[in-house]
Amino acid sequence: MTNQPVFCPKCGNEIKPDAKFCPKCGYAVQEVRQPVESAPMPQSTPQATDYNSSRTSDSIASVKRFSGNYFAWYLETLRHPSRPLVDANRFFGLTSMVVESLLMVLTIVSLIQKVRALVVKSVGTEARDMMAALDINGVIVKTGLTIFLLIIVGYAIYTAIAYGFRQALTPEHVDFWDFVNQFAGVTNLIMILNLITLLMSVITSSGNFSGLTLLLIFMVPSNVLMSAAFIFIIVNDVQRARMDKFYAVLLAEVALTVVFSIFIFIVLNIFWGSLVGYVQNVSGIWR
Template structure:
C-alpha cells in the first residue's frame, strides 16, 4: 500500500491517492500530474524546444531565400545588360517588374533630392513659418509618391502596348505576359545605370550649380532613347513570318503610344495640378499670415 501523501497542485489541499478531483477546489487531478509524479523529462518541454528550433530554422530559411533571390536577380540583371537582346531562360517572373520599379524609384528619389535642394536655395525668400508648414505637410513625400505611381503606370503602358502589338504581328509570340515583361525589362535594363548616375548627381549637386542640372539632363536623355528603342525592338525581334508588315505594325504601335501618352499626360496633369491647387487653397491663409 502506498502511504505517500498527495496534495492538490492548484490549492495545496491534501487528497487521497485515488482521487480524481480535489475535494476543495475541484481541480482535475488527471490533467496535471503531481510534483512527485511529474517526470524529469517533460514532453511539453521537448515540444517547446522543437517549436523554438523550428522557428529559428524558418527564420534562417527566410533569410537564405532572400539572399538567394537577390543574388539571382543581380545575376539576371548583369546578364541582360551584357546581352539585352537575348532571352534569359528560367528567370523568375517577378524580375522584370522589380527592375522597372527600381528604375522608377531612382527617378523619384532624384526628383525629391532636387526638390529639397531647390527648397533650400529659395528658403531665404519665404518666411520660416511657410517653410516649416511645407515640411510638416510632407509635400515632397506626397509629390514623390504621386510621381512614382505615375511613372509605374507609364511603364505599364509601354509594356502592355508592346505586348499587344507583338501578339498582333506574331502568332507565335509568348503567351505569358510576365515572361514578356522580363524580356522588355531585360532590353531596357541599361536605364537603371543612367538613373543611378542621375540620382548620385542629385545628391552632390548644390542648389545654385545649374551646370550640374544640365549634366543630369544629359544623362536622362539615354533613358528616353533606350525605352523607345526597346519598345520598337521587342515588337519585331525574331518575327520571321509577320502577320502584318513590320513597317505598318511599328507605325500603328507608335501612333497608339502617342495617343496613350496624350491621355496619360492629361490624367497626370489633372492629378498633379489638382494636388497643387488643393495644397495652395488649404494653406492660403497660412501663406497670408506669414508675410
C-alpha cells in the same frame, strides 16, 4: 541521352536542357544535364523545435538566392541585351522596373530638396516660417510617392502595349512574364544611367544651376533607350509576321501616344485640383 530530362539542382524542378535559370526558383543553372533517376528527392522535414525560427531562416535563404540569381541575370542582360533568357525567374524583370523607378524618384526628390534649399536661402524670415508651417517635407514625400506610382504605371503602359502588338504581330504565343523579362533585359542599362544621375544630384550644389540643368539633360538618354527598347522588343526574333513589321511598329507608336496623352490628361486634371487647394492653403497662411 540528349532526350533525357534535366532538373534544377536547387529545387528539383524540370527545366529545359539549355536553360540558364530555373523558372521556378530562379537558380542560376548553366548546363545541368541530370537524368530522371538522379533527380533530387524531396528531403523529409525534420522535427523543428522552433517553427518561426526555421521559417525565418528559409525566407532569408530564399531572398539571398533570389538576389544572387537576379544579379547574375542582370549582368547577363547587360552583356547581351537582345538575347532573351526565357527561363529566368518571372519576377526579375518586374524587380528591374521597380528599382529603376525608385532611382528616378530619388533623383527627382533630391532635385526638389535642392531647389527648396535655394528658395529658403533667398527669402526672408517670414517666408521661411510660412514654409515651415506648410510642412514642405511632408509635401515632398507625398510628391515622391505619387511620382513613383506614376512611373510604375508608365512602365505598365509601355509593357502592355508592346506585348499586345507582339501578340498581334506573330501567331507564336509569348508568355507575358517572359516578355516582361525580355523587355526589362533590353532596358536594364537605364538602371545604371539612373544611378549615375542620382549620384550626380547628391554631389551637385543646390546653388549650381548649371549642374541642375545638366542633371535634367542627363535624364534624356533613359527616355531614348526606353523608346528604342519599345520598338525592338515588338519585332525582335519574329519569324512569321501577320503584317509588315514597319506598320506594326507604327501602329504601336500611335497607340502609345494616344494612351499616354489620355494618361497625362487625367493626371494633370487630378493634380490641378490638388494644386489649387494647396495654393489656397498657402494664401490663407500668408494672410
